[in-house]
Amino acid sequence: MAKRKIISGNHAVAEAAIKAGCRFFAGYPITPSSEIAEKLSEVLPKYGGRFIQMEDELASMGAVIGASLTGAKVLTATSGPGFSLKQENLGFAIMAEIPVVVVNVQRGGPSTGLPTFTSQQDLMQARWGRHGDQEIIVLMPDSVQETYDLTIRAFNLAEKYRTPVILLSDEVISHMSEPVDIPDEVEIVDRAKPDVPPEEYYPFDSSKGLVPPLAPYGTGYRYHITGLNHDKTGFPSNDPEIVHNQMLRKLNKIRKNTDDIVEVEEFKLKGAKYAIFALGSVGRTAKQTVINLRKEGVPIGVFRPKTLWPFPEKEIIELGKKVEKIFVIELNYGQIIGEVERWVSKYTEVEWYGRATGRLIPPREIGAFIKEKIE
Amino acid sequence: MKLTIPEEEIMGHGHLACQGCGGALAMRYTLKTLGRNTVLSVPACCWSVIDGPFPHSAVNIPVFHTAFEAAASTASGIKAGFEIQGKDVNVVAWAGDGGTYDIGIQALSGAAERNDDILYICYDNEAYMNTGVQRSGSTPLKAWTTTTPVAHPKDRPKKDLISIMAAHRMPYIATASVAYPEDLTEKLEKAKSIKGTRFLLIFSPCPPGWRADPKNTVKLARLAVETKVFNLLEIENGLDWRITKKIRKPKPVIEYLKLQGRFRHLTEDDVSLIQENVEKEWNILMNKVGE
Numbered sequence: 001m002a003k004r005k006i007i008s009g010n011h012a013v014a015e016a017a018i019k020a021g022c023r024f025f026a027g028y029p030i031t032p033s034s035e036i037a038e039k040l041s042e043v044l045p046k047y048g049g050r051f052i053q054m055e056d057e058l059a060s061m062g063a064v065i066g067a068s069l070t071g072a073k074v075l076t077a078t079s080g081p082g083f084s085l086k087q088e089n090l091g092f093a094i095m096a097e098i099p100v101v102v103v104n105v106q107r108g109g110p111s112t113g114l115p116t117f118t119s120q121q122d123l124m125q126a127r128w129g130r131h132g133d134q135e136i137i138v139l140m141p142d143s144v145q146e147t148y149d150l151t152i153r154a155f156n157l158a159e160k161y162r163t164p165v166i167l168l169s170d171e172v173i174s175h176m177s178e179p180v181d182i183p184d185e186v187e188i189v190d191r192a193k194p195d196v197p198p199e200e201y202y203p204f205d206s207s208k209g210l211v212p213p214l215a216p217y218g219t220g221y222r223y224h225i226t227g228l229n230h231d232k233t234g235f236p237s238n239d240p241e242i243v244h245n246q247m248l249r250k251l252n253k254i255r256k257n258t259d260d261i262v263e264v265e266e267f268k269l270k271g272a273k274y275a276i277f278a279l280g281s282v283g284r285t286a287k288q289t290v291i292n293l294r295k296e297g298v299p300i301g302v303f304r305p306k307t308l309w310p311f312p313e314k315e316i317i318e319l320g321k322k323v324e325k326i327f328v329i330e331l332n333y334g335q336i337i338g339e340v341e342r343w344v345s346k347y348t349e350v351e352w353y354g355r356a357t358g359r360l361i362p363p364r365e366i367g368a369f370i371k372e373k374i375e
Numbered sequence: 376m377k378l379t380i381p382e383e384e385i386m387g388h389g390h391l392a393c394q395g396c397g398g399a400l401a402m403r404y405t406l407k408t409l410g411r412n413t414v415l416s417v418p419a420c421c422w423s424v425i426d427g428p429f430p431h432s433a434v435n436i437p438v439f440h441t442a443f444e445a446a447a448s449t450a451s452g453i454k455a456g457f458e459i460q461g462k463d464v465n466v467v468a469w470a471g472d473g474g475t476y477d478i479g480i481q482a483l484s485g486a487a488e489r490n491d492d493i494l495y496i497c498y499d500n501e502a503y504m505n506t507g508v509q510r511s512g513s514t515p516l517k518a519w520t521t522t523t524p525v526a527h528p529k530d531r532p533k534k535d536l537i538s539i540m541a542a543h544r545m546p547y548i549a550t551a552s553v554a555y556p557e558d559l560t561e562k563l564e565k566a567k568s569i570k571g572t573r574f575l576l577i578f579s580p581c582p583p584g585w586r587a588d589p590k591n592t593v594k595l596a597r598l599a600v601e602t603k604v605f606n607l608l609e610i611e612n613g614l615d616w617r618i619t620k621k622i623r624k625p626k627p628v629i630e631y632l633k634l635q636g637r638f639r640h641l642t643e644d645d646v647s648l649i650q651e652n653v654e655k656e657w658n659i660l661m662n663k664v665g666e
Contacts, residue, residue: 028477028478029473029503029506029507029509029522030506031506031507034506034507034509034521037509037522038507038509038521038522041521041522041523041524042524042526045526045527051522053509053510053522055477055478055480055512056443056444056477056478057478081419081442081443085444111442112419112423112440112442
């Protein structure tokens, strides 16, 4: 029996993290994500876990990487400038293939921006905020329930693919409270452990598949971890062939598993002539817009990726082939529109509407824009 | 009687501080003393909000609201910019304890080591108050914050930042309190007259964060000194330590602690531990002062 309770989006992250097996959190106070840290400072010790408030954001990222290497499931949470400060160590975790979950509760930007208001301006930063080529998994919830569910999924994907996963929430979702069904049992994925003795173990061994097992530090498996390009042993390498092959493996472990990683929600899209592309909290206004427009006879639905990155290419191409127009609604000044156009512009028309003023765009306003464009 | 505190009010009305804000008092005295030929570099902290939206900006001098970790480095840059133009302006980094003890200490240490000609002022309210009372490196032993809940309050004492700054052998370091405005004003005057990096730590009670009555701000700041929880001192060149307010009959720490909700959970043992820590720190300080 699931237990239903009313909690905020930030508390849903904390509860789901515990449920997923997270036992370590390192963070730094920043609005609007601080409640995640506050809740976990109280709860983690009760589960034998550890909460550390660090001296800054980069340090928080460093601490979770370190704890993850010992085998712990780890979380850090931040927002706005804090997400910018985390990027160097986030890139390190991608390079060294360390499972970590990072929550970024988006607020207005750039810089200090609008600390207490929402936005969706970090879509591209989540994808490309670090230097260098990389793939990253980014999930976006549109409700408190989905925040709970996707937090658990974030831990599972991080463990399965031995990689950082970003839960990209926003101020609206994080601060509102809704009823959430807390399941008794959830699917838990644990990282693969080596099936060979220490002397035969290589932490970046491509012959073990796209995701080589990660031995926890302190279990007799001695190996090297570095942000430098490295060979299968983990020691630095400048050899072009080794660098190329390791890079391809790291990219392909995500690229070749998009079917497993990508999830989208389709709302009233059956037989629809038009679609709204929406992410996170915008999904809620988009759905209300669709309900309103359907009453007026407009055949329209919502396409909402729960997995933003890797981008749901296949799914959006399918959509593009079916509808006459896709309306991309964003809480920014035009970010994901480029990605949508990249995949569907040869099949359908794409229209854009958005702004980043800290507030959601009301359904009636989105509806008026859509009606103007389809008349 | 000679008035030692300048009469001119530079800080205006209508600021957005909470009732009884120690940080607001600290700014008021600071601006009175430093005068209008001053610019502020303010990172994320209460004062990045207190200053208020245009046209109600409360400080009437230029404010550079910079990134959290960058109060000192932005000030260093502003000063260098003025210097190459031959302009003599007081450049003040004005940060809270989170932006000083924690995320900003690298920039502060860098400026002090280079001896950049800036005055760095930390108004210390002993937690991240602006983001909702999370612990900082300045939060005292056993205090409650939203990230050190009463089940396991802070298990480490306040970081001895003054000794860290003294290790930089910088020209001038002082601690001050909003309960002792003459002492504060004198130290600001002295800091203003010295070239190089100067550091001032102003003890600034926060009624909402300390769960204290707003009418007790000055009383708490005074009690902190009278109980030797926070000592008023100055250090020249990192080596000459001097107590500026000597307390002949120190009060027990309980007098200070009992007025604050953040210490409501303390047991008698906790209070004894805090008292012992205060005595220990006092003895360490006396060794440095040479008394």
